[in-house]
Amino acid sequence: MLAKWLADKICPMVFTDEVLRAALLRRCRTLKIEPPGRVDRIVGAGRTRFEREFCLHVLNGLSADSARSLWELATGEDGFLLELKSDPGRLGLETLLEEIVKLRRAKALGLSADLFGGYSDRLVASWRARAMASHPSDFAANQPPVRLTLVAALAWSRATEITDALVDLFIGLVSKINTRAERKVERAIEAEAKKVHRKTEKLFSIAEASLRAPEGTVRQVVFPAVSGGEATLQALVAEAKADANAYKARVRTVLTSSYSNYYRRMLPKLLAAIEFKCNNTAYRPVMDALELLQRYADIANTTRHYDASENVPIQGGWCRTAGWKRSSTRTASSSGPPTSCA
Template sequence: MIRPIIPYPELTLNSRLVERYRQRVETESLTEIRRHPISIRYLLLSAFCSQRSQEIVDNIIELFILLVHRLESRSRKRASSELIATAQTTENHDQLLYQIAMAALAQPEGTVQEVIYPVAHETQLETIVEHLGEGGQSFRERLHSKMRLAYTRYYRRLLPLILKALEFRSDSLNLQPLLKAIKVLKISAEFPSAEPYAAEIDVPMDGVLSMDWQETVMVTGKGGEPRVDRAHYELGVLRTIREKLRCKELAVRNYG
């Protein structure tokens, strides 16, 4: 975890003065710094480390916000492209479905093999069922599915590591569930995304995830019992963290 260094915490130093000390360190060689009396040397190095640590925290927060945004925006583009392609394919099936309907109405007592197959063979019907099944999936479901796939394949190796480097804080009571959710993510970051949460782990939902994400997160286990999908839950929490960081409702402890 990155903890910004505050030079002489019992004193309140002017930020311009700290900046001046930092610039002095940057312009001096290591030999010159060592020549200073120990009190001056520590003051200069503390000022330098304090500002550098703040810059590092700034960069990490910006990287986190960028990665979550990139994950969602790219997944949205892929979901949109698939939806358009499915719509175009479905339009090509309209004429075939019309012919099937006309054939069925013309011979209502006939069998499928006698009436339907002369108009559309089995392979064509399987293709229609496949595409219409995909078309039944809403855009939100497509988007969440794409985001989960991208997250588990790539982003999950990066984002939890960023979370571990930061300690979040908020004075708002409404954000306490989110802080608990962040702790859950940090603790369970090493577990496989397909592994369900242990029964004793309290997984906060209200005040952390929107209603549509709560619907996405809850899935049915192999035994028919409801459970929380770990990857979708982590994604929902990360999106909320990004939103709260951007609107300054969530801050990093000892910084901001």
């Protein structure tokens, strides 16, 4: 009776023998019975009973194909177990692509979203931690139901974790692309426009000279008004052109070029690996843009424009921000990085 009570009421929430033992002794005091002499044995029996029921629940939720794939994973036949345990490496395009492949393989196991329905997240996390700490020999030491449940908890949890890591990697990579573009533009600006000191004084001199001789020519009146003459004025003009709007435009151009030449291959794989959902109608243009990108992902390398019948979402600047452009035939050219959409 006590072992069954432990299995039904306590084991789903408590995962250490010490706490199970304390709960058993409290139960005995509540029932006003003398604690049995073999408390540890009853604790072990309760834990074993719960583990058997938990594994049976998981196995009943697996398809034949999923069970076969999990068995191959547990026995190390496909070598994916160690890869599944590993965390993302250094931020970069290759890391992103590797995580996309890992997520696709985890999803290919076919584990349902409610596989562990009715059980707490803490319980699943404890089995996931147990699987993470297990070596191939540890898996082999367990009975098949336990072995399958361990790898199921690991794969089920890691699919969510990899998705989160993938989103973080993507955000970080977009930030990295943008930072590199900004640095490249800043270096170009520094090279083409030296900082002109005492601009106010020079501008005052130009204004004063112009008022003294309003009928004179620029070369006769304005150039001599500042030291350096024409070269100084050219430097002032070049610096003025490097304002915020011009800077942003140049950064955008460099970013688009970088995406188109190297990073663009991440988009089709990313869209195929992650499912986007949103119930907020305010973001409907973003969802429409994502659906459009997904439809054209497989033919992005063979076509540059959307079909004229497509409804390309450009209201509110979504599509322009995403780097897509309208062509003369009212279709959109896929030439820029869809950072906002993603």
